[in-house]
Amino acid sequence: MARRTITVHHVRAVLRGAERHGIDTVPLLQSAQIPPLLLGDDRARITAPQFARLFRELYRSTQDEFLGLGSSPSRPGTFAMMCYAALGCRDLGAAMERGVTFYGLFPGGPDLVLSRTGDAAVFTVRNDLEQDFFLAECLVIIWHRLCSWLIGRRIPLRWADFGHPPPPHKDEYELLFGCPVRFGAERTGAGLAPHWLNAPLVRDEDALAAMLRRAPFDLLSRRDYGTTVAEQVRLTLATGLRASPRLPSLGEIAARLALSPSTLRRRLALESTSYQELKDTVRRDAAIAGLAEGREPIADLAARLGFSEDTAFHRAFRRWTGTTPGAYRYAYRDGPGGQRS
Template sequence: MTTRTIAIHHVTAALRGARRRGLAVDPLLTAAGIAPVLLAQPRARVTADQFARLVKGLWNALDDEFLGFGADRSRRGTFATMGLLAVHSPDLRTALQRAASFYALFADTDADTDPLRLEVVGDTARFAARLSMVDDPDHFLTESVLVIAHRFANWLVRTRIPLLLAEFDYPQPAHRAEYDLIFGCPQEFGAPRTAVSFAAAHLDRPVLQDEASLAGFLHRSPADLLARRDYDRTVGARVHTLLARAVRAGAASPSGPGLPGLDEVAARLSVSPQTLRRQLREEGAAFSRIKDQVRRDAAVAALVAGRESIEELALRLGFSEASAFHRAFRRWTGASPGSYRAASAPVPR
């Protein structure tokens, strides 16, 4: 799985319901290994593991799988009960229909506004969410439900189901770039609905999980699904994966060949450099920005882990000197590497 970091925006958004319920959030942040002071840094990032621990902590503290956003609590175990219905379904279509019907039982709405709905139009399936929230201006819960539903569907049929489109019935937000990492597909804002679409043929896939495997899945928690950023359908995501693998393999060490350049990445993807540039440009991406994202995410993860000095980290990421790394890291996150690591709480073991 490609290692990616999570924008502090999502951390702040996840805490909104807990704060509305009067819960002290600083202890939860610290327990997750996230320093509360990072909330004041708009460009700060956290690791996927930190974010997953935070979501689990919020679930436990609130006894609410909707994280305090709903008018009523969705008590812990609700998702597990829905999962039992899903794994005893013959195919994905039935599983998703049962999931939608299950959650409709808890909604104070009429049949035309069920919180979740599976629709099929021609050869395209659409899973839509319309949640009645008390206070969710960031649309965090609605988007989270769609992400978890899609990745749960992948798990049920043991196949990655590529998303064709993600639609949102609200304007494009300031953190628009994060949506590529979350959904890995084209997005449309200001749409008539909030939904994700995929090829309807996947609905006929048989469910390949059972109660035993569900127990293992629940032990890892759906929070892990929410924290993942491992899509590689777009060209930009595939480039990101190749560069991230190079960092993990130590290819960016001073004694190694360094991060592969655009020409080498193009060769690995079996296209010309010119074609790769054009494909990235059509997606609104650029090789240099993706390279920055890979280095940024690796730097954040390393600073949180705290197992190497800043000088060693700078060299491992391919910077000629520590000062260049300091400048780059401040540009990425708004903080120096030293202050960021000092602010980060120890990762729980």
């Protein structure tokens, strides 16, 4: 199944801490099999495995769980100990409070706040982390997905606020956070229904140890839980693409979901997307993954993705990324290793 790809803006952002500390990031990119040339193209994207490898390289080189992005480093193992401390709590609210208290013990650590109002529980990241908003965003994502993991259910966010102006890749945010977003807010944070704080924790130490072996990237990765109509449509398209170049039509997917085509269109519109947009995203991500792997001829890749002509694939890929499939593969061939065909 095609996994979601990551915008080059996030690649640049995650490198800032290492660059700030004088670390040469080119070898790190090469170890992650990311061509450094891609960083100059605003519309470029990389695969999830590449981003995961880059995270591991940065973690190793900085010896900092914040990858050099914070005002003070977070020693390796800090996040794990916070998780173990939270695991014994009676419910999610108590676990979140314990986590906030835990990080508050470290001078220069993130200023995390959990507040409760009548109709929402609000988790915010304040103070100096706003100077590097990428780290603040990552903390909100990690905490949200850690909380969902702890209770074994996806927690829908009501909204996400960001204390910085809209970035060039602002359209990525609703998909990344799964909720309405707002920029230029007083703080960076997210809100959820307060009843989630009463949910019991369902994980044990063995499950936590397994999760920590994959952290933090698995927590940062956007998962399709199938809890929204858009996720169900994307999963259906991605599964269909793996089996056949012919993707299911909107009508066929509507029938599988026991909806009329007009109702499916309306539901997708309410989630700020459309069948065509999801279809393009699935094809784009599969195309980038295929080109990054470098083994499949471009004509075969185009046919596998359902394009009847190479020229149609080239036009679509240029619309998605701003470059051609050949140029994208060339960056990989002349980038890390220099030996791909």
